[in-house]
Amino acid sequence: MKSKKGALVYNWTLTLMIIFILGWAYIQFYSKYAKNEPLGLKQLTLFRIYAKGESVLFYIDQSAKYSLEQSAYDLAKSGGVSEIEVSDAETFAGYECGKFNDAYVWYQLRKNGEKYNSKDCFDEKSAETNLGYIFNKNLDKYLVNYPINIPSGNYNYRFRDNLEIIGLASLPININIFKKEVLEDFSTATRDVKPKPIDISQLNKDTTKLSEGFRDFTGTDLCAKGSKCVLKEDAFQQLVKSEKIAESKKLCKEGTCLEVYSGYRSYDEQNSLWNGSTSEKYADRYKDPAVRIKYVCNPDGGEKSCPHMSGNVVDIRLAGKTTSTMNSADWNNLYSIMTSFDTNRQPLWVKYSNEPWHFECCNTPRYARAISQGVTSTV
């Protein structure tokens, strides 16, 4: 710094730089800590979410208690047989003697000439499996009433001693900690809470794009409460188109018209159905894989035998209905919407003719076969 001019410039530059650095530090500090958002808000939110979680668990516990009582009653009423066993016209898995005076026969004594042939018709071991199945169905009915989305069919059951049931959840209950809470205030005026027709931009925000081109829309209006809904991106876009068509046909008075209750199943999910980890206990009921395959597909067959594993298949119904409350007009409406033609003169979806709720799109083998045959429903 030999020249005085240089020293002068140096002094001012240093001063301005220090001011700039401190100003920048202040802005950084301010933007981090001095927003309107109070300090510790995230931690506080965690406390609140913890309380919400406790609240949900309490509801589930109470529901489980009542469901178990009801299930024991239902099972006793049906003679230890659950409806899944009598759903097949050909065989009653583990149950062979049918009904007498509307009650299932446990022990059969048949006269054969001078002799009597006896036969044990009821496998007592199946009562536990059946109780688990009925319990799961009853519990789901409770859980679907809860305001937040609790996954249905989510528990693996173990029984202990006398009517003590332990449910191990496979999926967690998701509570969005980033969603800004609307605090309840009963003194405020009426809020407009009526569901609105599908809002694509909101739907994009509410859904998650997963890896490998999947879209998770669990918890949105297009997904049935308690269900896990994941589809391939193309299939998801087809679904949105179908929903728009349903709305344009004024199929629903308010809110969304369609409701997916099953979409993509991973290998593990399909395998747990196949190997009996779910409440249906297919593997226990149908030990012979050749029989079992009539009720549930083997994941080892891949997407070809288990189309749900492709991510291009939906099990769907009209919103607000269940498969048992859907009447024939409803099924017809659903079919007509889902198989509407796209701009490229191809149906959005094709139906699996054995299951009115099952639709496939986006070039699955069944879809391709239907297109080549010029039909919108095929086996």
Next chain:
Amino acid sequence: MKNIFKNKKGISEFVLDMFSYLVFIIAIFFFIFLFKVQSATTNHREITQVSQVPSSSITLLNYLRTPVNVNGKDTNIADLIRLWHYEPEKYKLILEKTSVEILNKFEYDYNNPSADNVLVGGFNIVINSKKNEDNSLDYILEFQSTSFGSGYILNEYGGYGGFGKIQAEQFVPISEDASLYVIMFESAKAK
């Protein structure tokens, strides 16, 4: 120094130098002040947040989980509410009596920063047939602890609010297609 004052240029450079030092010092002090003020406000906010840690929902759950013996059978308040829902005449009295007893035990004394005297926290339970979309209440049954004061409901920030701020809510299952909506208000009044 002598050299500086020998010519006018030297004087002006000296003044400018001094001025830059002055600006530098002022800037430093200004930012010290700014950061000081900022950190003081932060502490204040942090303290405010401590009072916001929600305990009401746990209190409500504790109330609903409290064991109670009904007709010789061990059960809890949530079950009793369900029984009362099915047979109101039979279970109303025991539900009210037990609830008030429990809520009285929940009452607590405390010092709130915004009040000088010791306060007592009281509780009010309201059972509604459902949660209304318009946020209006749908009272079926209500009971409160001895010290509950409806004019001094604690708001969600730990301060006082007017009537209407909900403290905690809980759905109590009744049947496969029905549940009751139980809410709890918490109040504070001078002891």
